[in-house]
Amino acid sequence: MTATAPEVETNYDEVTVDNIRNIAIIAHVDHGKTTLVDKLLEAAKENIDNEDGGDRAMDSMDLERERGITIMSKVTSMAWNGVKLNIVDTPGHADFGGEVERVMSMVDGVCLLVDATEGPMAQTKFVLMKALARGIKPLVVINKVDRDTSRVDEVEGEVFDLMCNLGATDEQLDYTTVYASGRNGWATLSHPDGPRENMNDLLDTIVKTVPKPSVLDRPSFSMVVTMIEGDSFLGRICTGRVSSGVVKVGDTVQSLSADGQKVDTGRITKILARKGTGKVQLNSAKAGDIVQVAGLQKATVAHTICSPDVEEPLPSVAIDPPTLAMTFCPNDSPLAGKDKLSTKLTSQMIGERLRAEAENNIAIRVAPSEERSEAYDVMGRGELQLGILVENMRREGFELGVCPPQVLYKTGPKGEKLEPIEDVVVEVDDEFSGAVINKLSERKAVMTDMRPAAESGRTRITLECPTRGLLGYRSIFFTDTRGTGIMTRAFKAYEPYKGDLENIRKGVLVSMKTGVATSYSLGKLQPRGEMFINPGVEVYPGMIIGEHSRDNDLEVNPIEAKQLTNMRAAGADEKIQLTPPRDFTLEEMIPYLQPDEMAEVTPSTIRMRKQILDPNLRKRKK
The missing domain is CATH 3.40.50.300 (P-loop containing nucleotide triphosphate hydrolases)
Incomplete structure (x- = not known):
């Protein structure tokens, strides 16, 4: 408000x-x-x-x-x-x-x-x-x-x-x-x-x-919308720079889409300007100034708000295409709807929220999924951007399933397959540079520069790496550099496909039972790999509870309890010592997932699971 x-x-x-x-x-x-x-x-x-x-x-x-x-x-x-x-x-x-x-x-x-x-x-x-x-x-x-x-x-x-x-x-x-x-x-x-x-x-x-603003030499008011926000009293507030003319409170205006279609008409009810961290009301706004106007309910980003006599929309800035896509769908796990904080669970609610996000954020696109019913493909720039969207939704009470990100490929002029490439700059301690270069080379990265960093004992490495090779690498990078490394990345261009990646992640431990995980069972499973859950966590068939020490997935029973008998033991039972489980943030979990897995997101919990919960159906799918 x-x-x-x-x-x-x-x-x-x-x-x-x-x-x-x-x-x-x-x-x-x-x-x-x-x-x-x-x-x-x-x-x-x-x-x-x-x-x-x-x-x-x-x-x-x-x-x-x-x-x-x-x-x-x-x-x-x-x-x-x-x-x-x-x-x-x-x-x-x-x-x-x-x-x-x-x-x-x-x-x-x-x-x-x-x-x-x-x-x-x-x-x-x-x-x-x-x-x-x-x-x-x-x-x-x-x-x-x-x-x-x-x-x-x-x-x-x-x-x-x-x-x-x-x-x-x-x-x-x-x-x-x-x-x-x-x-x-x-x-x-x-x-x-x-x-x-x-x-x-x-x-x-x-x-x-900084030069004074360049404006159009005409008396009619026009302004391209660059940001929108909602207000419980004023309704939709549109922010933009006035390109021509003057607008006053009470003026009749219209909204034109990028192709010149009239979207909405109305009267300006408020004109606001930012001052410091607050707002001031204005009677009018003139060409060159950045202001907020209220009174139109359908105008959105890239639309032109203008006087009724204006027929042509103002040009809007071209936006780089998305490079990743993720599928959002309703949660269908056995624990769906059991989170007390969940208030929005249906496909319709999820779709409305995603369309509202795409309306305000022009770097995101939303389309119905062709592979899953009642699901939506959300296309964006990177896993951080899409992870922030998921995090905002779970805080708003949404419960949903999120499939791992998939790179969006293109076809070149000669029919060749093109993929997004990113510039990557890492700064690490000298002793870790070999491990970082080795891991990124496995992910099809090519080093273009290597030099000593400003701080002594550190090295700055510049590489070009496919976007798909960087999925899930951030957590590995921080592990390899003991948390001391710095990594930045930015989209460079679409280039010819660099070839298939080797298996860059091990298999997972998948629960085969429904119940509550026990210390006794998790203690027996520890030699098999790294755990993701603590004792007392509710599990179900198909839920991922850890990472296997080998490349294949393994079905395990995490709810087994110790059999109690009245036989006296020869010696005291060994005390179970569990290693603390690996804790994932949402941004780390999403790129960690493999194509046959997904994240179950609720306001209170995030879990990893197989998309197909039934183990027999999973085997047939392979």
Whole structure:
């Protein structure tokens, strides 16, 4: 629900196109992007109402706060020396690239945030490529320059080389560099002898280098929708940049689809603008400004909201195609419906939720499954993006089954099979580099670069790997590097099929009985492999309870209890010592699954199981 907005702010209501600067902050996941935005708000004396007391006022979703990443793009505004700055915080992970792509249509400049130690990462290349392709001249901010491990000169060279490799023009290469420490709240134009007092240099540079918005020279109002959100009182709220004309509260408008079809008509009931982390109401909005409007109930992302006399829709940004697909279906296990927190179980409810997600997130596509009845194929960028969707659904009370991700192949111009390839950058301790290269080579990865990292004793390795080879590898990577490795990845292109992968995962232990797992039985099964469950967990035939030590699947009985007799034992019974089970997060579980397996997701529990529970039917299927 949207908080009540204060009365009309005169300076925001009367802003003109000459006094507006629209800029997006783009960066790799952990480069301190949201901290920097919060410090800019503080410098502009905007209130930050962060209830958690942290420094991530822009990240409002629970999952964003828990994981420390940006998932959904957000807009905020501030006034600086008479100029209104609209700042868009974009996700840094390539899986959420759809957010980055649609935001680029709203801004006229980008602030490329790079870590002074790590330098450009794989995903830095992804977001920068999108900005350069739209002809935007970047403003480079090298963050965390006050760290002992910073290597500012080398990073500046890496950023320049990256832009050259991405085809930047001479004008784009003539960019300004600002040196900053977001956590300490200062930015300077010179390093290392520049003043370290406040963020004024960065704010002044944004005003100076980012051009004013380019608008259409016509009086009729038009705006492309880039984001939508729901409000219990106002209904659907559409966010976008006004491309032409002026819109006032009470004006009659229409919504046009990308092909020019009229979707909806209505009256503007509210015009809102972001200020800091709050909202202000406006009487009108003019060309060049980023605002939110309410009054239309069918307008969605990529639609054009415009005056009734406008007949042609505005062009919308092209979006990269999905690379993975997962099947969502109703839960049909013996434990279906037994979770007390489950409120949404039917195929119809699941379908409505997925269609609503696809309406707001243009990087996701949904279609009825051709292989399973009452199921839906959900296509997206990566397992993290789809895993976040599943996690949000389970928190909303959904109970469902999720099949493992499958790579989406293409057919080339000569009929050849093409598959998605990703750029992968890993940074590991020297002693682990051999294990990482060996494991990725088994997954058809090709190493393109290997060099010492900024931190002594570590190595940075750059590879190109098929997307299917990276499924399930993240947990193996962290195990091989003892949790000290860093891995980033970004979609590169579709290339010819690299060949079949060898068996990169062992078999599993599958329950053959219904009941409650016992310590006695799990103790006997420990030599067979690694357990995924604790004693006392309810199991059923077809449920996966562990990983087999060999390549084949094994049917086991996890509910066997010790037979009690009145015979006196010669010695004391051995105490059962169970190794703690392997704990999976949802993002780890989904890519771990094999094609004949699936995840059973409820608000309280996630389990692994075979898609076909009956062992006899499974054998016939093979």
